[in-house]
Amino acid sequence: MGHQALLHNKKTFLLFFAIIACDFQQNDTLIFNINKFELNQKSGITFYKNMPFNGLVYELYENSLDTLLTGNYKNGTKNGIWKKYYPNGKLLESRKYVNGIKEGDHIGYYPDGKIKFVFQLKNNEYNGFRKAWTKKGNLILHMNYKNGYETGSQKVWYNNGTIKSNYILKNGRRYGLFGTKNCINVKDSIF
Numbered sequence: 001m002g003h004q005a006l007l008h009n010k011k012t013f014l015l016f017f018a019i020i021a022c023d024f025q026q027n028d029t030l031i032f033n034i035n036k037f038e039l040n041q042k043s044g045i046t047f048y049k050n051m052p053f054n055g056l057v058y059e060l061y062e063n064s065l066d067t068l069l070t071g072n073y074k075n076g077t078k079n080g081i082w083k084k085y086y087p088n089g090k091l092l093e094s095r096k097y098v099n100g101i102k103e104g105d106h107i108g109y110y111p112d113g114k115i116k117f118v119f120q121l122k123n124n125e126y127n128g129f130r131k132a133w134t135k136k137g138n139l140i141l142h143m144n145y146k147n148g149y150e151t152g153s154q155k156v157w158y159n160n161g162t163i164k165s166n167y168i169l170k171n172g173r174r175y176g177l178f179g180t181k182n183c184i185n186v187k188d189s190i191f
Contacts, residue, residue: 030055044100045076052076061087074099086111110135122147134159 030048032039034057039046046053052075059068066089071082077100084092090113096104102124108116114137120128125148132141138161144152156164156179165179 032057034059046073047076117141120145 030053032048032055037048039048039053039057041047048055053073054075056070056072058070060066061068064087066087067085069082069084071078072080074080078097079099080097082095082097086092088111090111091109093106093108095102095106102121104121106117106119106121108118110116112135114135115133117130117132119126119130122128126143126145127147128145130141130143130145131139133139138157138159140157140159142153142155143150144154150169153168155166158164163177165177167174167176167178169175
């Protein structure tokens with residue numbers, strides 16, 4: 001009885017493997033070095049041989065085998081996580097696309113691996129917060145958005161840590177320090 005069960009399992013495995021193999025043959029994933037293959041864009045769609053491109057792409061730094069970027073296309077549009085790298089292989093930035101639309105967290109890094117920025121997007125627009133840091137790790141930007149428009153608390157600092165602008169948006173109006181050139185900070189006008 002054990003021998004028949006083993007034989008049945010082998011047949012099931014072979015059938016499963018054959019189905020998977022056929023599926024891969026029908027949906028071969030193309031992997032392109034975009035430095036060497038010609039992908040054309042028309043009306044926001046990327047084409048290869050006059051067909052919307054589906055597959056993975058990578059780009060190398062000039063005269064190097066170091067990877068500059070990796071990404072994926074689906075039906076001719078960016079789809080999935082796109083990454084850029086420093087020449088030393090460390091991550092420079094990571095951006096998410098869904099059918100060519102920027103979505104989710106877009107994160108940038110300094111060469112030492114510290115976070116440079118985080119932008120939250122939805123449907124190609126800022127939605128959530130936008131934050132940026134100096135190389136030393138000091139927060140220099142914290143802005144909030146809803147559907148592409150500023151909302152709530154907005155703060156920007158100079159690299160030395162002093163505040164540049166600090167305001168709130170409420171009912172379509174801004175209240176606070178805007179950081180414009182014509183404004184004079186009260187602290188600076190005291191004798």
